[in-house]
Amino acid sequence: MSLTKLAQLRELIGSYGSCLVAYSGGVDSVFLACVAREVLGDKSLAVVADSPSLPRRELEEALSIAKTFQIPVRVVRTAEFENPNYIANPNNRCYFCKHELFEELAPIARAEGFAVIAYGENASDAGDYRPGALAAAEFQVRAPLKQVGLTKQEIRVLSASLGLPTADKPQMACLSSRIPYGEPVTEKKLAMIENAENFLRDLGFHDVRVRHHELQARVTSLNRYTVKPAGKDSAVQRFNDSTALARIEIGPSELKRLWENGLNERVAVALKRIGYAHVTLDLQGYRPGSLNQPISVVQRPPV
Structure with a gap:
């Protein structure tokens, strides 16, 4: 055929x-x-x-x-x-x-x-x-x-x-596809994604995506803060300098290897050096077009 x-x-x-x-x-x-x-x-x-x-x-x-x-x-x-x-x-x-x-x-x-x-x-x-x-x-x-x-x-x-070296090449897409719709595309984000994926591929992982998410959570700190005017809520609050989260997708057959010989720690340290505040692993593994899947709201389960 x-x-x-x-x-x-x-x-x-x-x-x-x-x-x-x-x-x-x-x-x-x-x-x-x-x-x-x-x-x-x-x-x-x-x-x-x-x-x-x-x-x-x-x-x-x-x-x-x-x-x-x-x-x-x-x-x-x-x-x-x-x-x-x-x-x-x-x-x-x-x-x-x-x-x-x-x-x-x-x-x-x-x-x-x-x-x-x-x-x-x-x-x-x-x-x-x-x-x-x-x-x-x-x-x-x-x-x-x-x-x-x-x-x-x-x-x-x-x-x-035909002897083409791409016969078993992983499916690829542009770096912008790693950023969820609605979050602006910037060259800085793309450089972070590229460096993170290069690191993972250099470790021998085949099917790899690093999804880049920007978190907007407010956190507290004793070192840097803003104080609201007197008479109003004076809680000490600030926004974390780095709000980027890396959600790593790896081929399901390769997931086990990430936990061998402290590899998970090496990956976490490397990606934080690249600029990610949080480094996470998607337990479903690599799925082509995962950001095209409908976004659902995760609700807190009943107590």
């Missing part, structure tokens, strides 16, 4: 004549760019969108893979961080990111004669919340993997058959 779909994909991409691929270095975009290169040769171009939401390691790996497999590649700097709608982090944040991406790619395609812009949405993405697909539709960007019905697992199998 997968080989039949691969043949269909090759035929579909061949019908484009030329193709510009939105390329991130992830499983889907590497596979798509590789097939486009195989079918269209120099009439294909992979373009990486660089911004603070792209981890440096991901950029380096994407360029390295392109070089190894002779995929024509280019890096463009996108400006979604200049868009207040993106910074505000609404639940359709991905729309503004993808809109900025395709707004950069469209002039390149026109100027250099690429007939089609394509990106790596696949058949498995249908079940997740993907506002970026709306931006793709507005710019008439094609999703050939989805069009021929290739699922994520099939893409991994075919990637392995």
Whole structure:
């Protein structure tokens, strides 16, 4: 079945004549760019969108893979961080990111004669919340993997058959996806997330997300305080300097390892040095798109 779909994909991409691929270095975009290169040769171009939401390691790996497999590649700097709608982090944040991406790619395609812009949405993405697909539709960007019905697992199998190093690569998403909707996206937060995830991956963890939450709890202190005017409540209160909480998601099969040889303490110390006031572990483990799940209010159980 997968080989039949691969043949269909090759035929579909061949019908484009030329193709510009939105390329991130992830499983889907590497596979798509590789097939486009195989079918269209120099009439294909992979373009990486660089911004603070792209981890440096991901950029380096994407360029390295392109070089190894002779995929024509280019890096463009996108400006979604200049868009207040993106910074505000609404639940359709991905729309503004993808809109900025395709707004950069469209002039390149026109100027250099690429007939089609394509990106790596696949058949498995249908079940997740993907506002970026709306931006793709507005710019008439094609999703050939989805069009021929290739699922994520099939893409991994075919990637392995083509010798692509991304065949078993963990599912990735931009760093901004680690921040809950409604909490502003800042470069400082993204740097903290990136450093924390790098530390965990350097320890050998495979499926990793560090979800970044800003707490607004009021705390008391004997060292620094504010006193309300006389005649009113004069409680000694202040806001903690660091209100960031790291909620670590690790693959369920890897959770046990975190408690071996004091690894949990090493992680806590490292993430606090990065700037987190609190370091927690999500007991459900890593779940793709967990911040897309409906938010429910946790109520105190009856006494």
